[in-house]
Amino acid sequence: MPAIFDRLFRGHRTDSRILIFFLATAASAFLSLRLGSEIMEGESFAIDRVVLEGLRTSADRAIPIGPYWVEQAMRDITALGGVTILTLLTALTAAYLLASRKAGTALFLIAAIAGGAIVSSILKAGYARPRPELVPHLVEVHSTSFPSGHAMNSAITYLTLGVLLARSETDRRVRIFLMSVAIGLTLTIGMSRVYLGVHWPSDVVAGWCVGACWAALCSLAARALQRSRTIEQPTEKH
Template identity: 50%
Template sequence: MKTFFSPAQRLWLRFGLNEIGPLVSFFGIALFALAFVLIADEVVEGETHAFDRALLMALRNPANPADPLGPVWLEEAARDMTGLGGTAVLGIITVSAIIGFLMAGKRGTALLVLIAVDGGMILSSLLKNGFDRPRPDLVPHAMEVYTASFPSGHAMLSAIAYLTLGAIFARTLPRKRLKAFIMSLAVFLTLIIGVSRVYLGVHWPSDVLAGWSVGAAWASLCWFVTLQLQRRGQVERPGERAPESSGAA
């Protein structure tokens, strides 16, 4: 089935996608990548130690560092929130999204999501192994941890997965309020996951800031590539539908 666009939609597809989108995404790559480089440099030089220590201890009971501030239910809620950025949950969300896009005939979008998330996981592992920063030892960990501390994998991968999927879903919605809601939800999930890692004592605050930065930079890069592929017709444009089968059901 052929999709028809109004003159305003065609104008947006021509100038909005081809000019504004790539410029914004390229700016995001540069901004967030620079933020990560600056944070990483401070971490390597040991300049973030005072900041990390002060903020980590501010979230703990002064009389008992093993006890996070707040009631017991808040600590349980933090564990639930941090689980939203875990490999298993992100894996389920990513696979489900890919299957959904394939069923909708959007193979290019499905491939993009796969590359974005899997590439982010590889990048996260490389960065963790490269910096090899120990986990915080000021307070007992409220969860089990198995990898190095910098950057936060939960913060990074949640930024990549949720921001990428949020941007893809938002571009299919007709109303600006819905677009804003979807992107705000993606940002909110990314933020609370990162905060929960510090609250539970498994990451230094600078780990989370770095994870957010490199994750947002990677998501911006993926979006930039998407816009370039859309211009070439290799990834579906907003509102585009896959051809329907002409065979009998």
């Protein structure tokens, strides 16, 4: 079995392996969640309900579990997946790439992240799933629920940026660190949406899955464009 995986991942960079592993994990978790939701007591999305209710105190569903500062921390964390922060981060990274004379990579980055945001909006409009009303929302929301835009767009943005930054590093440990930070931010932002009561867990896991898939496709596209010299080559090639 190890020999099979060695042949499967041979030629892939460390950051690509981590991204593929995260995508596979997110996809498996989503399928497990859907199946579990449908078979528990014959009630659709039963796990969703259990998780949301479990994150609130039994005496008052408007009060989340944990110390008082956790709620504020979750509000701050969830902002990292908002449109304003992600747009600003993308713009600053693109400006850095332009200053580094990597205009092709900058344009690719903008197109990849903007394209993912459009896909997210289309999916939301297509499913039109209402927000959970099982518990009071702790932040204001206006759009539909499935998939979670914060989870999906943060996966697209942070994972894509993580891959691009990792490819500019020669130290394997630094590449692992960058991809770990990107995945950690993506997971934490998604979990904050459930804690704040504005998304079902299945919304968030679906957002992770689709966002990671989009980032993986963009990574493959970037690699192909680099090989054809359409965009700039990474610092190191394997």
